[in-house]
Amino acid sequence: MSGDRRAVGGEHGPSAVELLPRFKRDGCNLLVSGAVSESTANRASQRLLGSPNLDRKRVLVQTGESEPVDGLLPPGVSTADRSVRVVQHRTPSDDGDGGDSLATLSRRVAETVTGFDSLSPPLVGGELRLVVTSLDALLADHDVRATERFLRSVTDAVSSVRGMGHYRYPGPRADLSSLPTERLFDAFVDLRDTPATEQRLSIPPSRSTDWLDL
Template identity: 35%
Template sequence: MRPAEISFRGDGNSPEFHDVLSEFKRQGCNILVTGRVSETTTNRTTIQLLGATTEERKRVLVFTGTTARYANLKLPTGTTTDDPSVWVIDWGNDERAIVDSISMPTIPQSTSSSDDPLRELRAEIVTAVSFYDEWADGLGSAELRLSLDSLIKPLEQHNQSVVERFIRTITALVRGVSGMAHYHLPLPDDEAIVQELSPLFDARVELRQTDSLVPEQRWHVPRYNQTTNWVRL
């Protein structure tokens, strides 16, 4: 992320983007990441959103679409899954998800409330965040960084309402410790499911790769009804 290069489009009556980003870091935020891009681009985005190694961080990586053996590819240089400040939760499949083959999730008509695995996943995330909050004797602003690699699998296996309840719980947990979390939904930004889930998040980062395959990003911030310009990732 290069905040100096990113600015909101419009008449200038809204806050500057860097001020909004600073507000997110102070108060905590949850970000939805959209767009069908390469795995390399997804990893670069995750690395950036997990924060620089020059600051004290507690990183929680949640895998639902891939397995934890890919975790080190999503961590900043000099950080590994062996570090005590990294907590990995592995709910992924044995086979790597292929973004290009993903179609719009088919939402099931019913789900078992007693065997809902999202309840257990939610509990594991709560355990990780609570542990770091206690270990740090209170996490500082933006110290917690959480990444969820894909919302596709939860949406395929559960009613949308179940996934929304899961998201609400985790986003509230993250805001409660002034952390920053991001959740990948590797679908085009104009898909209906993206628009339906967007109100649950503070911002949306839209990714794209042009014909030159150069990855770009732009931010959507509903609170200010603003969208930034496209910038290189």
């Protein structure tokens, strides 16, 4: 699902719930947002990265400078596992190191995805799971155009192997109005802590699900 990701159904097309099996089978890229606790955001990532009882290839794109990533993984899965890769964005250091450009980071992510797909047997739909840990860190260090190019490259890499990618933003989705989110992502997962820990799936232009327990 590359290109303009709005084309997922007309006004009277399939509902968000009806499209979930297709997303799991054919892959998708999801924006996960909401001003929630770290534990709530991590719980969402754990579910989106797939059951520890199933064969999944997991890619964690660490965009914050020192944020831990083990808490994003499902219980029993570790960054030391052969089926897990961590791609860390190097920011400029005090000793003059220029760090990674977003073009370099997106190339490393694509190479990691290709590396998994080159294994025998190749990846099947929904087998690859990817998370970009913090869009806010990218937007803090890079302009909107560079961030958009990075996201287009990564979402295309995920789509090329029918994987499932999700991209975390720790605030309301409306705060990302500078990005063409409806063209970059297939759907949106909104999170909230109150009145309960819940999630809601929205797939433009079809209707959203109700708030569901996370």
